[in-house]
Amino acid sequence: MISGKHLSLCLLLATLPALAAESDPAGAARAMALVRTLARPAPARTAYTEVRFVGMLDRALVLRGEMTWLGGGRLQRSVVTPYPETTTIDGDTATLQRGQRAPQKFSLGRAPELKDLLGSFVALLSGDALALARNFTLHAYGDQAAWTLDLAPRDAAVARRIRDVSVDGSGKTLRCMRVDETDGDTTFTLLGPLGDAKLPDAPTPAGLATLCAGA
DSSP states (O other): OOOHHHHHHHHHHHHHHHHHTSSSHHHHHHHHHHHHHTOOOSSEEEEEEEEEEOTTOSSOEEEEEEEEEEETTEEEEEEEESSOEEEEEETTEEEEEETTSOOEEEEGGGOHHHHHHHHHHHHHHHTOHHHHHHHEEEEEEEOSSSEEEEEEEOSHHHHTTEEEEEEEEETTEEEEEEEEETTSOEEEEEEGGGTTOOOOSSOOHHHHHHHHTTO
8 A cells, every 4th residue: 555655746747757757857957956046935925016018008007015825825915005905815715805895815727827827836935836836837037137937828728728938037036927818918017126116107017027037
């Protein structure tokens, strides 16, 4: 009979061939090592500013708030402006609280792309490289002063909605996450030192990309 400890080890080892089979194994290994350096003890909090460029809107939608990894698979994302809202993730369940309204719960299984994106924040804040690599292929480039981590969705259903995810940082600090959707919409999430950054009245994707790169 296989013990629980040995079974867990076997399951972990079973994931390694898939990770080693990346088209760029050296880049994937570098990305895994980079993610591990980002680990922070829970609760890990960071201010954020989210800028959404949506095709049907004339101007970018800008949200500001705080994101907190609570430990394990739990993440809390609070919006302060332009409206109060708190989303708490616990595993596959999300609880949404808007103002004084009653909380609403829903399963993230209904939105696999949202589940993987929120899971990527948990993996990055906790430094869980294996968890991130289960949902995305990884590639890192740059140097310690300014690096970029590219994430490509593994799941076909997610890839139909999300074309590419890129994360910019410096040293052990996250700066930005950019999500490019297949319909042309783009979302920038500014983190850490950029979470409270003053932005122009009409931010642009090019301007935010420059800010994220630290130029």
